[in-house]
Amino acid sequence: MAGDHLSAYHYFPLKWLESGVLMRHTAAMLELSNLSLSVSIQGERVDAVSAVSLRLAPGRVLGLVGESGCGKSLTAQAMLRLGEHQGVEKSSGDIRLDGKSLFDMSEEQLRTVRGGHIAMIFQEPMTALNPVFSIGSQICEVIRLHLDMNKQQAHQRAIDLLQDVGMQDVEQILKQYPDSLSGGMRQRVLIAMAMAADPDYIIADEPTTALDVSVQKRIIALLLNLQKKRNLGLLLVTHDFGLVAEMCDDVAVMYAGQIVESGSVAEIFDHPAHPYTRALMACRPEVSSPGKALPVISGQVPPPGRWPSGCHFAKRCPLAADDCNNPVAADAWSRENHVTRCLHVGEPS
Amino acid sequence: MSVLRVSGLNKTFAAGGMFKAIGKAKRAVIDTSFDLVAGETLAIVGESGSGKSTTARLAMQLLAPDSGNIFWDGEDVTHLTGKALRSRRSHIQMVFQDPFASLNPRMKIWESVAEGLRVHRPDMTKTQRRQKVAETLALCGLDDSGMDRYPHQFSGGQRQRIGIARALIVEPKVLVLDEPVSALDVSVQAQVLNLLKDIQAAKNLAYLFISHDLSVVRHIADRVSVMFAGRVVEQGNVEDIFEHCAHPYTRALLDARPITHPDERNRVDEVLVIGEGMSDSGCAYQPRCAFKQESCASFDGELDAQGCACLFPLNSQK
Numbered sequence: 001m002a003g004d005h006l007s008a009y010h011y012f013p014l015k016w017l018e019s020g021v022l023m024r025h026t027a028a029m030l031e032l033s034n035l036s037l038s039v040s041i042q043g044e045r046v047d048a049v050s051a052v053s054l055r056l057a058p059g060r061v062l063g064l065v066g067e068s069g070c071g072k073s074l075t076a077q078a079m080l081r082l083g084e085h086q087g088v089e090k091s092s093g094d095i096r097l098d099g100k101s102l103f104d105m106s107e108e109q110l111r112t113v114r115g116g117h118i119a120m121i122f123q124e125p126m127t128a129l130n131p132v133f134s135i136g137s138q139i140c141e142v143i144r145l146h147l148d149m150n151k152q153q154a155h156q157r158a159i160d161l162l163q164d165v166g167m168q169d170v171e172q173i174l175k176q177y178p179d180s181l182s183g184g185m186r187q188r189v190l191i192a193m194a195m196a197a198d199p200d201y202i203i204a205d206e207p208t209t210a211l212d213v214s215v216q217k218r219i220i221a222l223l224l225n226l227q228k229k230r231n232l233g234l235l236l237v238t239h240d241f242g243l244v245a246e247m248c249d250d251v252a253v254m255y256a257g258q259i260v261e262s263g264s265v266a267e268i269f270d271h272p273a274h275p276y277t278r279a280l281m282a283c284r285p286e287v288s289s290p291g292k293a294l295p296v297i298s299g300q301v302p303p304p305g306r307w308p309s310g311c312h313f314a315k316r317c318p319l320a321a322d323d324c325n326n327p328v329a330a331d332a333w334s335r336e337n338h339v340t341r342c343l344h345v346g347e348p349s
Numbered sequence: 350m351s352v353l354r355v356s357g358l359n360k361t362f363a364a365g366g367m368f369k370a371i372g373k374a375k376r377a378v379i380d381t382s383f384d385l386v387a388g389e390t391l392a393i394v395g396e397s398g399s400g401k402s403t404t405a406r407l408a409m410q411l412l413a414p415d416s417g418n419i420f421w422d423g424e425d426v427t428h429l430t431g432k433a434l435r436s437r438r439s440h441i442q443m444v445f446q447d448p449f450a451s452l453n454p455r456m457k458i459w460e461s462v463a464e465g466l467r468v469h470r471p472d473m474t475k476t477q478r479r480q481k482v483a484e485t486l487a488l489c490g491l492d493d494s495g496m497d498r499y500p501h502q503f504s505g506g507q508r509q510r511i512g513i514a515r516a517l518i519v520e521p522k523v524l525v526l527d528e529p530v531s532a533l534d535v536s537v538q539a540q541v542l543n544l545l546k547d548i549q550a551a552k553n554l555a556y557l558f559i560s561h562d563l564s565v566v567r568h569i570a571d572r573v574s575v576m577f578a579g580r581v582v583e584q585g586n587v588e589d590i591f592e593h594c595a596h597p598y599t600r601a602l603l604d605a606r607p608i609t610h611p612d613e614r615n616r617v618d619e620v621l622v623i624g625e626g627m628s629d630s631g632c633a634y635q636p637r638c639a640f641k642q643e644s645c646a647s648f649d650g651e652l653d654a655q656g657c658a659c660l661f662p663l664n665s666q667k
Contacts, residue, residue, distance in 0.1 A: 067534035068505070183397075212396040213561060213605040214622070239534060242607025246614065265611045283539035286564035286609050290587070293546065294539035294568070300504060 028098045030056040030079065030118065030201050030233060035093035037074055037083075039304065046305035047091060049074050050257040053330070056233040058200055061224075063236045063244040063265070066254035067280075069301055075254070076203050076237045080114050116146045119194035123206040125186035129178040136174030139193055146197030161192040166222055184215035188222065195226065201233040208243065220246055241281060245269065253277045256301055256312040259330065263338035273333060273340040276313045311342070319344040350423055352522045352555045353441065354384035358407050358417035377403040379579040379650070381417075387522060388549065390556040392570035392587075394563060394602065400579040401559050405525045408557060409441050410434060422522070439469045442516035446528040448508030452500040458511055459496035462486065465519040481518060488551075489514040490544055506537035510544065517548070525557045530565060542569055563606050567591055575599045578633035584656045595655060595662035597638050632659070 037049040049071040056062050066072045077083040079095060081102050095102045097117060105113065114120075122128045130138060139158040143149060149157065155174075162170040165188040178186060187207065194202055207223065208216040224247055227234045236247055244251055244265065252262040253274065261274040272278045281287070282295045299316040308314060310325040317324070323343055331339040360378040378400045385391050393401040406412045408419060410426060418427045421440045429437060442465070445451040452461050459482045466478050473481070483493040489510040500508060509529065516524055526545070530538040546569065549556060560566050566573060567587060574584040575598065583596040594600055601622045608614065628635040631646040638645070640661050652658045 067536060213563070213607075214396060214601060216607070217605045240607065241535075242609060245608045245611045248611075269610055280536060283536050284564070284609070285539070285542065285568040286606070288568060290567050293543045296540045296543065297536045 028058050028200060029096075031096045032075070032079070033094050033096070035075070035078065035095060036091040037071070037078055038089050038091045040087050041305055044305070045089070045091075048088075048257055048304040049078070050307070051093065051330070052259055054252060054259070056201060056235050058233045059231045060250060061227060061234045061236060061248045063238060063248035063251045064254060065238060065241065065244055065251060067239055067301065069303065070254040071257045072237050072254050073205055076205055076235060079203055079235070080118055080120060081110055112146070115142060115199065116197045117199055118201045118203060119197070119199040121190055121194050121202060121204040121207045123209050125183050125190055125210060128190055129186060131178050133177075134174065135176055135178065135181070135189055139174070139189070139196060142193050142196040157196070161195055162189070164195065164226070165189075165192045183211050184219065187211060187219055191219075191222065191226070195230075198230070199232070201235070202227070203235045203237070205237040206239070207236070209240070223247070241284060242286070253280070256307055257304060258312055258341065260313065260342070261340040267338040271338070273338065273345045274342045275317045275319050351384040351386050351420070352422055353408060353557065354420040355408050356382045356418050358382070358404065358419075359415045360403055360407060360412065361415055376579050378407060378414075381581055383574055383581070383584065385523065385555045385557060387555050388553045389572070390549070390558050390570045392558040392560060392566040392573045393576055394560060394566055394573060395576035396561065399576040401576050402527060404576070405527060405557060405559055409443060409525055410438075435468065439465070439519035439521055441523040441525065442519060442521040443525045443527065444509075444512050444516050444529050447532050448505050448512055449532075451512055452508060454500050457497050457499060458503075461500075462511060462515045462518055465515065469519045482514075485514045485518045486511070488517065488548065504537075505533055506540060509533060509541050513544070513548070517552075521554070523555045523557065525559070527559045528561070531560065531562060538565070545569065563603065575602065578627045580633065580650050580658065581652065582634065582658045584652065593664045595657040595664050596659045597640055597663060598634050600663055601637070
C-alpha cells in the first residue's frame with residue numbers, strides 16, 4: 001500500500017499529541033523570534049525584514065500574506081538559511097528548530113535540516129526541476145541524500161511518493177524528463193520530492209500561482225491531505241487571500257518588512273483590524289460589486305531603507321495620527337487569537 | 350457597428366523544429382467568431398493552451414489565419430499586408446501581461462511610449478510627440494516627471510500604466526489586453542482595473558480582455574467567451590455566464606474559483622470533472638465531462654442559439 005513507509009507516529013491519534021504522550025511533537029516548533037534580515041542596496045546595508053516573530057507548529061497551516069516586496073519570501077527562505085549567498089544577512093533575532101538555533105548549526109547539520117526536517121516547495125514548477133535528469137533520478141537523489149537506502153529501496157520509495165501525490169503510471173513517469181510533464185504534474189513531483197525524507201515542516205512559496213485554476217484546486221487538496229496525514233507544519237507564503245481562506249489555520253499579514261497583524265483565520269477574515277489588512281481584503285475583485293470602482297490604497301509601499309521611523313503604513317493610512325510617527329509595538333492591540341500593530345484600531349467590525 | 354469582428358477563424362500550428370516528421374499539428378483555434386462594439390468589453394477565458402492568446406493575435410493580424418475573416422470597423426483586413434496593413438494598425442493595439450518584460454530597459458519612458466507615433470504620425474515634431482506622450486501618461490495617472498527615466502525606476506503597477514499609455518498613444522478603437530493584471534499585486538490590480546474602466550468610459554474604447562481570472566472578468570467584462578481546446582464552448586452576457594451557465598466546462602471553471610471566506614471550505618460542489626485531457630474527435634471536453642453520452646462522440650462543437658456548444662446543457666432555460 002502506498003504510504004507504508006511512513007513512520008508510525010504519523011498515525012497516532014491527535015489527542016495523544018495534544019495530551020503530550022508524544023513528546024517529540026509537543027515540544028516541536030519552528031520559531032522565528034525578532035528576526036531582522038538586511039540586504040545590500042547600493043552599497044548600504046538596510047533591513048528588508050524587521051523583527052519578525054512567527055511560530056509554526058506541527059499539524060498547523062500558517063499563511064504568511066503580503067504583497068510583493070514586503071519581505072515574505074526572504075523570511076521564508078531564511079527558515080532554511082537560504083538567500084545568504086545572495087547577500088541576505090541576519091541583523092538580529094533567531095530561528096529555532098525544536099529549540100535549537102539554526103545559526104548555531106554547521107553546514108553539515110543544515111544539510112540534514114534542509115529537506116530532512118524542513119522542506120521547501122517553490123513557485124515555479126517549470127524551473128525547479130533540472131531538465132537534463134529524469135524525474136526518477138532527481139527524486140532518488142533526494143531520498144538517498146537523507147535516508148540510508150540502496151538504489152532499489154530508493155526506487156521503491158520514489159514510486160510510493162509519486163503514488164502518494166496522486167500520480168498514475170508511476171514507473172513510466174520516473175523514466176521521463178521534466179519537459180514531458182504538465183505544470184500540475186511537475187508541481188506534484190516537487191511535492192513528492194519535498195516529502196521524500198519525511199520532513200516535519202513544509203515551506204510552500206506561492207505553490208499554485210503558476211497553475212491553471214482547475215489544477216490549483218487539486219494541488220491545494222493534495223497539500224492539505226498530506227499535511228493532515230503526516231501532521232506537518234505548513235507555512236504557506238502567498239499574496240492570495242483565496243488560498244488563505246482555503247488552507248490556513250492561522251494568518252500573519254506582512255507589510256514593508258513587518259508583521260502588521262496575525263491571528264486565527266476566522267478572526268482575520270471576520271474581524272480584520274489593521275487598516276492595511278482591511279484595505280487589502282476590500283480591493284479584491286471577488287468581493288466587490290461588478291461594474292463599480294474597486295477600493296484602492298493610495299500611495300505606494302515604501303522600499304527597504306525608506307521606511308518611516310513610526311508605523312510603516314502611516315503615510316497611506318486613513319486612521320493615521322501624530323502618535324503613529326513613533327514606533328508601534330507588534331501587539332499594540334490584541335485580543336484572543338488576534339494581535340495587530342496599530343494604535344487606532346478601535347473595535348474591529 | 351462593430352469595431353472588431355472575426356468570423357470562422359481557424360489556425361493550425363505545425364509541429365515545429367527537428368521533430369516535424371514525428372510531431373502532431375496542433376489545431377489552436379477552430380471556427381471562432383465574435384464581434385465587439387465600441388465601449389464594450391469582451392472577455393475570453395480558458396485554461397492555458399485553450400487558444401485564447403492565439404485568437405487575440407489573429408484578431409490583431411499578428412498571425413495569419415488558415416481560414417476565416419477579420420474585420421476592423423467593418424473593413425475586411427484579412428488579406429492586407431505590408432504598408433496597407435501597417436497604416437491600419439493604429440486601429441487595434443495591445444497591452445501585455447508582464448510589465449517587466451514588455452518595456453525596453455534601455456529606452457527612456459517617453460521614447461518607449463512615443464514609438465507608435467514615429468510610425469503612425471511621422472508628421473509630428475519631437476516637441477509635439479513629447480507633448481502627446483505627456484498627455485497620454487496623464488490619462489494613465491502618471492505625471493510627466495518620469496518621462497526621461499528608465500523602466501527599472503518604476504514599480505510594476507506604474508510600468509503597466511506605461512504599457513497602457515504606449516498602446517493608447519496612437520488612439521486605437523480596440524485594446525487587446527492579454528492578462529493585463531495577473532502579474533500585479535491585488536492592491537495595484539485594483540488601481541489598474543479602475544484605470545481601464547475610466548479610460549474606456551472616456552474614450553469609448555472596445556476591450557478584448559484575455560484572462561484566466563474569473564473574478565477579474567466578472568468585474569470588468571460585459572460579455573464572456575469561454576474557450577476550450579481551441580473552440581468557443583460558451584458565450585454570453587457576463588451575468589448569464591456567472592449566474593446560470595450551460596456548458597459543463599464553464600461550470601467546472603466557475604467551481605474552481607478560490608473561495609473568498611474560510612466558512613466556504615466545506616462547501617460541497619457537485620462533482621462535474623471526472624478526468625483529464627481532451628478528445629480529438631467529437632466534443633473535445635468528453636474525457637472530463639460527467640454528463641457525456643454516446644452522441645457526444647460525434648458532436649460537431651457548433652454553438653447553439655443560446656451560445657452553448659453542448660448537446661446536454663446544464664440549464665436549458667438560460
